[in-house]
Amino acid sequence: MSKELYTDKVMDHFMNPRNVGEIPDADGVGQVGNPVCGDVMRIYLKIDGGRIQDVKFKTFGCGAAIATSSIITEMVKGMTVGDALEVSNRHVADALGGLPPRKMHCSNLAADALLAAVNDYRVKHGLSQIGEPAGHGAHQHEHDAADADDAEAGRPPCTLRVDGKCVDPQAGGVPARKARIAGGG
Ligand code: FES
Numbered sequence: 279m280s281k282e283l284y285t286d287k288v289m290d291h292f293m294n295p296r297n298v299g300e301i302p303d304a305d306g307v308g309q310v311g312n313p314v315c316g317d318v319m320r321i322y323l324k325i326d327g328g329r330i331q332d333v334k335f336k337t338f339g340c341g342a343a344i345a346t347s348s349i350i351t352e353m354v355k356g357m358t359v360g361d362a363l364e365v366s367n368r369h370v371a372d373a374l375g376g377l378p379p380r381k382m383h384c385s386n387l388a389a390d391a392l393l394a395a396v397n398d399y400r401v402k403h404g405l406s407q408i409g410e411p412a413g414h415g416a417h418q419h420e421h422d423a424a425d426a427d428d429a430e431a432g433r434p435p436c437t438l439r440v441d442g443k444c445v446d447p448q449a450g451g452v453p454a455r456k457a458r459i460a461g462g463g
Contacts, residue, residue, distance in 0.1 A: 285375035308394025
């Protein structure tokens with residue numbers, strides 16, 4: 279990840295991600311992924327009295343995906359469930375001081391995983407799902423650019439490919455970007 283392209287805050291959350299891990303007895307769990315690049319994010323919520331008491335994440339993804347995962351956990355901890363539903367991918371990017379345009383799509387993962395986790399909580403409580411994901415349609419991955427970021431940071435490129443594309447971890451159960459794991463396996 280090129281430092282010139284990213285704010286200090288992005289680099290801080292990429293290098294020192296907050297709230298990494300899982301919550302075994304989570305009240306809501308949301309996972310989203312993209313079959314094109316294989317990046318996956320999972321968010322765990324502990325909710326009490328309608329308020330998010332704890333939040334953890336695991337992300338297989340690029341540096342921006344890890345930074346957006348980290349910052350969204352800080353943003354929503356202590357929020358009401360209703361307020362958390364208002365958090366958009368734009369809010370996430372703004373909280374990091376901005377993202378390069380070609381990496382804006384990475385912020386969709388964080389917002390969508392949060393929405394999925396809140397909806398998981400709602401369904402478990404007999405409520406209907408609400409909200410529209412920021413959208414996988416907008417989540418156009420630039421795989422070559424992501425690989426270039428890896429090479430620049432000295433990380434190995436993704437090696438799990440089929441026909442030149444990352445394996446879909448949700449289809450195969452294998453994280454495609456294993457080398458970039460944040461939060462363990
Ligand atoms: S989340 Fe897919 S390249 Fe960043």
